[in-house]
Each structure stands twice: as structure tokens, then as C-alpha cells.
Amino acid sequence: MKFNPTLLVVILAATTAFAGTDTGTNTVTNSQASAKLKIRKAITLTNNTDLDFGGVVVSGVAASSMTLTPANVLSIAGADILATFNPTTAGAFTVGGTANATYAINAIPGINITSTALPSTPVGVTFTTSKATGTLDGTGSDTFTVGGTASIPAPVTGGDYSGTFSVTVLYN
Numbered sequence: 543m544k545f546n547p548t549l550l551v552v553i554l555a556a557t558t559a560f561a562g563t564d565t566g567t568n569t570v571t572n573s574q575a576s577a578k579l580k581i582r583k584a585i586t587l588t589n590n591t592d593l594d595f596g597g598v599v600v601s602g603v604a605a606s607s608m609t610l611t612p613a614n615v616l617s618i619a620g621a622d623i624l625a626t627f628n629p630t631t632a633g634a635f636t637v638g639g640t641a642n643a644t645y646a647i648n649a650i651p652g653i654n655i656t657s658t659a660l661p662s663t664p665v666g667v668t669f670t671t672s673k674a675t676g677t678l679d680g681t682g683s684d685t686f687t688v689g690g691t692a693s694i695p696a697p698v699t700g701g702d703y704s705g706t707f708s709v710t711v712l713y714n
Contacts, residue, residue: 583682585645586638587711590685593633593669595692599625605696612672612687622696632672633688637711641682646675648710650688657701665703666693675714 595610598618606620614632637645650671654664672687688709 582640582643582713584639585711585713587709588636588638589633589709590636591631591634593688593690593707594629594631595690596626596628596630598623598694599627600694600698602697602699605694607691607693609691610689612670612689614687614689620694622694635686635688635709637676637678637684637686639678639682639713641678641680643682644675644677644714645684645711646714647671647673647686648712650707650709653705653707655692655703655705657703659701660699663695663698665695665698667691667705667707668693669707 593610595608596616598608600606600622601624602622604620604622606618606622608623608626609617609619610630610632611617612632614630616626616630618626639645650669652666652668654666656664667690669688669690672689676684676686678684
């Protein structure tokens with residue numbers, strides 16, 4: 543084996559570069575972090591008032607719709623609705639939980655309401671809420687209302703239509 547002085551110099555230089563010198567100044571550094579947890583009382587939702595579109599008189603020859611806002615204002619679209627009767631009522635709900643916490647109202651899926659006299663001709667209902675999010679007050683309470691649009695098909699016959707819908711609220 544032949545001695546190679548150039549290779550020896552490269553090996554010594556690399557060893558010196560990586561070896562470093564310990565001067566005794568290496569110190570340990572500490573850092574602190576926080577651990578957090580938010581605890582909320584179970585959120586509650588109470589139905590105070592059912593959503594009621596009132597009543598309508600229709601000719602039954604054309605599709606129409608009626609919209610009840612969350613502020614309980616009724617509007618009619620389509621010539622088929624000849625008259626309205628009975629009072630309307632927006633749905634009303636109370637949310638309970640941890641004081642000053644914020645919550646969100648999940649989108650309410652549409653439903654079909656039916657008449658026991660003619661269940662095969664449903665009326666489609668879509669929903670709107672008075673707000674998408676809310677903040678519970680200092681006592682842990684807040685309210686919101688629900689309105690909707692009832693799409694009346696043609697032909698349709700008389701009957702008392704009803705159905706149920708679910709409302710979900712979650713803490714933010």
C-alpha cells in the first residue's frame with residue numbers, strides 16, 4: 543500500500559473542522575409553554591314557539607309559495623293564492639349554556655310537510671334563521687327565530703299540512 547500525503551491532509555482538516563473545541567460555555571436553555579382547556583356547560587336549545595304559516599286559500603291550478611321571515615312577515619308569490627287566514631308565527635328558540643360564549647346555528651335542512659288527507663302531495667319547506675351565530679348573555683341565554691318558504695305545488699287539494707324539523711346549535 544502506497545502512502546498518500548494529500549489524503550492525510552484532507553482527513554486531518556475534516557476531523558478538525560467537525561471536532562470543535564468545547565470551551566465549557568454550552569448552556570441549557572429552558573422555555574415555558576401554557577396548557578389550556580375551555581370548559582363549557584352543556585348547550586341547550588328550547589323550542590318556545592312552532593313555525594306556523596297560517597292558512598291559505600288556493601285555486602289549485604298553479605304552483606305558488608309563501609315566505610314567512612324570521613321577523614314574522616308574510617309574503618306571497620304566485621297567482622294561485624287567493625287569500626290568507628289565521629295568524630302566522632315565526633318559530634322561536636332559546637339557547638342556554640356558558641355565559642358570554644358564542645355559538646353557531648347549523649343550516650336547517652329543508653323538509654316536506656304532508657297532509658294526512660293527501661300524503662302523496664307534499665309541500666316543500668326551506669328555512670331561514672334570524673341569525674347565523676349568537677353570543678350568550680351574562681346569564682348564559684340567547685334567542686333566535688326561524689322562518690321559511692313553503693312551496694305549494696299544483697294541483698293541490700285542501701288539508702292540514704304538518705311536519706317536523708330539527709335545529710342544531712354548537713359552541714364556536
